[in-house]
Every structure is written in C-alpha cells, then in structure tokens.
Amino acid sequence: MKIYVQGLEDERFLRPLQLISDLFFEESDVSFTSNQEEDLQITFTLTVNEQISAHIALKARDHDKVYKEELSKPNLVGLSEKEQFKQVKNVVLRVFLSVLQEYTNIVQKWGVLTGIRPTKLLHMKLQAGKTKEEAHQELKEQYLITDDKIQLMQDIVDRQLAAVPDLHELSGEVSIYIGIPFCPTKCAYCTFPAYAINGRQGSVNSFLGGLHYEMREIGKWLKENNIKITTVYYGGGTPTSITAEEMDMLYEEMYESFPDVKNIREITVEAGRPDTITADKLKVLQKWNIDRISVNPQSYTQETLKAIGRHHTVEETIEKFHLSREMNMNNINMDLIIGLPNEGVTEFSHTLKESQKLLPESLTVHTLSFKRASEMTQNKRKYKVADRYEISQMMDMATEWTKENGYKPYYLYRQKNILGNLENVGYAFPGQESIYNIMIMEEKQTIIGLGCGASSKFVHPKTGVITRFANPKDPKSYNDGFKHYTEEKIKILTDLFNV
Ligand code: SF4
Numbered sequence: 048m049k050i051y052v053q054g055l056e057d058e059r060f061l062r063p064l065q066l067i068s069d070l071f072f073e074e075s076d077v078s079f080t081s082n083q084e085e086d087l088q089i090t091f092t093l094t095v096n097e098q099i100s101a102h103i104a105l106k107a108r109d110h111d112k113v114y115k116e117e118l119s120k121p122n123l124v125g126l127s128e129k130e131q132f133k134q135v136k137n138v139v140l141r142v143f144l145s146v147l148q149e150y151t152n153i154v155q156k157w158g159v160l161t162g163i164r165p166t167k168l169l170h171m172k173l174q175a176g177k178t179k180e181e182a183h184q185e186l187k188e189q190y191l192i193t194d195d196k197i198q199l200m201q202d203i204v205d206r207q208l209a210a211v212p213d214l215h216e217l218s219g220e221v222s223i224y225i226g227i228p229f230c231p232t233k234c235a236y237c238t239f240p241a242y243a244i245n246g247r248q249g250s251v252n253s254f255l256g257g258l259h260y261e262m263r264e265i266g267k268w269l270k271e272n273n274i275k276i277t278t279v280y281y282g283g284g285t286p287t288s289i290t291a292e293e294m295d296m297l298y299e300e301m302y303e304s305f306p307d308v309k310n311i312r313e314i315t316v317e318a319g320r321p322d323t324i325t326a327d328k329l330k331v332l333q334k335w336n337i338d339r340i341s342v343n344p345q346s347y348t349q350e351t352l353k354a355i356g357r358h359h360t361v362e363e364t365i366e367k368f369h370l371s372r373e374m375n376m377n378n379i380n381m382d383l384i385i386g387l388p389n390e391g392v393t394e395f396s397h398t399l400k401e402s403q404k405l406l407p408e409s410l411t412v413h414t415l416s417f418k419r420a421s422e423m424t425q426n427k428r429k430y431k432v433a434d435r436y437e438i439s440q441m442m443d444m445a446t447e448w449t450k451e452n453g454y455k456p457y458y459l460y461r462q463k464n465i466l467g468n469l470e471n472v473g474y475a476f477p478g479q480e481s482i483y484n485i486m487i488m489e490e491k492q493t494i495i496g497l498g499c500g501a502s503s504k505f506v507h508p509k510t511g512v513i514t515r516f517a518n519p520k521d522p523k524s525y526n527d528g529f530k531h532y533t534e535e536k537i538k539i540l541t542d543l544f545n546v
Contacts, residue, residue: 048072051081054091055139059132063140066161070468071147089146091139097122099135103142105150116145141191153435155468158191163461165192165470166207167489169200174215199456199472206457207489210480214491218508219544220275221493222486223265223305227283228254228499228522231322235355235423235430236384236415240500240520241284247522254499254522255293257529259300261497264533266304272546276305277492278313278483284499287318291327298335313482315339319382321367322359329374339378339481342368347401348394351387354430356422361401368405378479379407385441385469386415388423388430395441399448409475410454412445414438416462435468442469449474458488493543495536499525503536505543514539 050068052060061077068075078085085108092102100119106112118138126134140159148154157165172182179201186192186200208214229244229251230237244251269276279301287294302308316332318324318340332340344364346352352359371379383398402410415432423430433441449456454474458481461470473484486492487504490513496503500520506513516539518532519525525532 048075049085050075050077050087050089051085052077052079052089054093060136060139063136064143067140067144067159070155071151071153095122095135099138101138101142103146105146114146114150116142118142137189144191154193156193156196157468160190160192164488166200166203166459169204170489203456203459206455206480207485210457211482211485214489217277217492218506220277221495222278222483223276224494224496224501225281226496226498226501227281227286227289229288230285231288231320232356232358234357236421238421239284242522244288250522251289253526257526258498261529261533262300263304265495265497266306268537268540270306272544274544275307276311278486279311280483281316283317285320285323286316287323287328291331294328295331313339315481315483317341319343320359321364324367324371326370329371333375338376340371340376341380341382342371343382345382345384346387346390346394347398348390351390351394354388380409380411380481381407382411382413384413384415385445386432386438388432391433391437392440395444399444406452408479409473409481410449411471411473413471414469416464438469458484460488505539507543
C-alpha cells in the first residue's frame with residue numbers, strides 16, 4: 048500500500064505516520080514525495096496558533112469518495128520546542144488514525160498508542176492525583192483507546208496494587224534477572240539468546256563460571272550497601288537445560304552470595320521447555336525452596352510444535368506438569384501463544400480445553416509477533432498465520448475463558464509487529480501473580496541482569512529516569528568479558544544509589 052502524504056513538511060512526522068499505517072496494512076509505505084502511483088493520497092491542513100488544528104482528506108486511487116476528518120485542541124503555552132512538537136504530532140496522528148479507521152472499517156483498540164507499556168501510563172496519571180474517571184477520559188481523548196482496553200488497564204492496575212501494595216515504594220530495592228542462554232533446540236519465532244545445548248558442555252562450563260562470578264560480586268555489593276532484593280527470575284534460554292548438579296550449585300551460590308535470600312518475595316525459574324524437566328531437577332528446586340516455575344505448552348497441537356521447532360510432545364507437557372505438581376511446585380505458570388502457524392479458532396479452542404484440565408496458577412497469553420531476527424520472520428512465506436479477525440476472535444476467547452475459570456489479568460505488554468495489533472496478557476488466580484512480571488512491566492525499580500543476554504534496567508530511585516546496560520548475547524563474548532561487565536554494572540549502581 049503506497050501512501051502519499053502532502054501538507055506536512057517536518058520529516059519527524061514520517062516515522063510515526065508509518066507506524067500508524069502499519070497497523071492497518073500488511074506492507075505500507077508512507078512518503079512525502081509523490082511518484083504518481085500511490086494507492087492513497089492524504090492531504091493535511093495543519094494550523095498552529097492558539098489552537099492546534101488538523102484537517103485531513105483521504106482519497107483512494109480506485110474510489111471517488113473522499114474521507115475527511117478534523118480535530119483541534121488548545122495549544123498550551125510555555126512548552127519547550129520538543130513538547131510543542133509532541134502536542135502537534137498527537138493531533139496529526141489522531142486525525143490520521145481516524146481517517147484510516149473510517150476508510151478501512153478497522154477499529155484500532157489501542158488508538159495511536161504504539162508504546163509497549165500502556166498500564167504504566169495509567170499508573171502515572173493516578174499517581175499524579177487524577178481520579179480514575181479523569182485518567183480514563185484522558186486516555187480516551189489523548190490516544191483514542193477504546194473503553195474495553197481502558198477497563199482492562201484499570202483491572203490490571205488494581206490487581207497489581209493488590210499483589211504489591213508498596214509497588215510505588217520499591218525503588219530502593221532491586222530485582223535480579225539471571226539469563227541462561229541454552230535450550231534443547233531453537234524455536235522458530237525465538238529471538239532470545241538461546242543456543243542449542245548439545246555438544247556445548249565446554250561452553251556451558253565457562254559460562255557458568257562467569258555467572259557465578261557475577262552473582263558473587265553483585266551480591267557482595269548489595270550486602271555492603273544494604274540493598275534488599277525483591278524478586279529473582281531465572282530466564283534465558285531455558286534455565287533447566289543445564290544439569291541438576293549445575294542448577295544445585297547455582298542456587299547454592301545464590302543463597303551464599305545474595306543478601307537475605309529467605310526474605311526475597313519471589314524466586315522464579317523458567318522451566319519453559321517440558322523436555323528439560325526431570326524429577327532430579329525438580330528435587331533441586333524443592334531443596335532450595337523454589338516453587339514458582341513456568342512449564343510452557345505454547346500449543347496443544349502436535350503439528351504446531353513440530354512446525355515451530357519445539358522438539359517435545361504435547362503429552363510430555365502434560366506429564367511434566369503433573370510431575371511438577373507431585374513435587375510440590377505450587378505456583379506454575381504456563382505460556383500460550385495465539386496465532387501460531389496454521390492455528391485458528393479450532394486449535395486454540397483445543398488449547399483452552401486442555402488448559403482447563405490443568406488450571407495452572409497463572410497463564411500468560413501471548414499474541415505471536417514477527418520479530419525481525421527470528422527464523423519465522425526471515426522465512427515468512429513458509430508460515431501461514433490467521434488473519435486479524437480470527438486473531439481478535441481468539442483473544443476474545445482467551446478473555447472469556449480466563450474469566451470463567453477465575454483468572455484475573457495482572458500485567459500486559461505490547462510489541463511491535465504483533466498480530467492484529469493486540470497485546471500479551473498475564474492472568475493469574477488472585478494472590479498468585481508474578482511480582483517479577485509486575486516489576487519489569489511497571490519499571491518501578493532497578494532490575495540487575497546477570498548472565499548471557501541479560502539486560503539491566505537501572506531506574507533512578509528518586510527521579511525514575513531509566514538507563515540500560517546489556518550483557519553480551521553470545522556465550523563466547525560473555526566468557527571473554529564477564530569481569531568487565533560486572534565492574535561496569537557496579538559503577539552504575541554506585542552512582543545510582545549514591546553510595
Ligand atoms: S524455549 Fe524459549 S528461549 Fe528457548 S528457543 Fe524456544 S522460545 Fe527461545
């Protein structure tokens with residue numbers, strides 16, 4: 048879909064307009080220059096004085112009808128140039144979205160909001176002293192978000208505050224993310240640092256050596272500076288792809304090096320791939336009092352698992368779930384994905400039926416996203432996925448099903464190139480929410496990333512300003528440089544906490 052836009056000179060509009068048009072069309076190309084072959088011609092008339100006013104007219108090459116929209120809002124005085132541009136851009140994007148909605152008959156439930164953390168926006172408005180009604184009204188006006196999504200955001204914010212009542216006061220503590228970059232095989236949609244583990248024992252040994260070092264040094268710094276840990280999350284990759292003995296030594300290191308481990312609110316280990324779960328490994332988790340794990344089916348249709356490169360069976364997922372239960376894993380999370388190749392309403396309905404038999408404490412429902420680096424995106428034609436209407440239907444099924452079974456949504460995030468421009472939602476039985484997931488979404492405290500591909504997010508305890516620092520993704524670079532990365536993090540932490 049070629050779109051020619053006239054009437055806007057500032058090149059800074061181009062990228063945001065492109066992002067909005069991508070929400071409507073598979074492959075779109077927005078340009079300020081005409082090549083006479085465009086499918087849509089968009090004409091803006093923009094005036095900025097006491098009011099910011101935008102008129103827009105859309106004319107399709109093969110139709111006579113001209114679609115029109117207009118919008119004005121008061122021009123706030125005394126803003127910086129950057130803030131002023133933001134205001135104008137918001138008006139421009141809203142009319143652009145409205146006219147495309149009219150032309151395509153597609154309603155974008157998230158309006159012009161393309162950011163990944165919508166609930167953070169609502170938290171901020173409420174914290175600034177706005178009533179719920181005022182905050183909701185603003186979300187509707189400023190971003191054109193629909194009422195059902197605003198309600199979803201409010202439900203999530205309420206659940207988060209019930210699960211972590213001191214959410215806004217945790218900036219003096221930290222959470223820890225530990226990345227183990229190995230998996231049995233690589234899934235087709237994956238962009239995480241995940242290396243097939245077979246035949247790599249040498250690399251695993253050196254990696255674990257570096258990780259133990261990082262844990263010791265960061266733990267020492269936290270102890271010396273009296274900084275508590277709120278949550279610890281082992282992710283990756285698949286943290287259960289290493290051996291039971293290696294897991295045992297890692298948790299022993301955690302207990303020895305980290306401050307006050309007994310009072311950490313939550314420790315999670317992603318046992319994501321059922322093919323890595325064994326009774327011995329579960330025994331190790333039990334030994335170290337870790338009872339929150341993830342066992343991820345993604346789908347209960349065997350052909351799908353094969354198509355996406357997950358070399359385990361549906362039966363294995365179910366069997367390992369029961370084994371985990373027998374071995375006292377009391378808080379099991381399961382991930383499902385809507386829109387996997389060749390899956391539609393029938394397959395998803397089967398997935399929900401199977402989930403009904405297990406009823407894990409929490410369930411994260413992802414919508415497939417085409418991330419640039421994944422095998423799936425690079426060979427997009429090979430994978431047939433459902434259209435936006437069917438995706439939306441499956442999302443509604445998930446909402447209904449979770450409600451009927453007593454789950455409540457408690458975190459939410461969006462991604463670029465997500466099918467149907469929808470979202471990923473974490474559901475849990477009340478009281479079983481993952482605190483780590485809330486912390487990572489709402490960005491209320493620093494999360495220190497240790498291990499391969501682990502990214503640290505430093506949230507300034509007073510200003511809330513966020514800076515990031517990433518460990519290398521591949522084990523070789525990590526093994527070569529882990530001391531340096533540890534030192535850098537300690538420098539940043541020392542600065543951040545002013546110690
Ligand atoms: S199990 Fe997870 S981390 Fe490993 S390859 Fe699959 S999606 Fe990636």
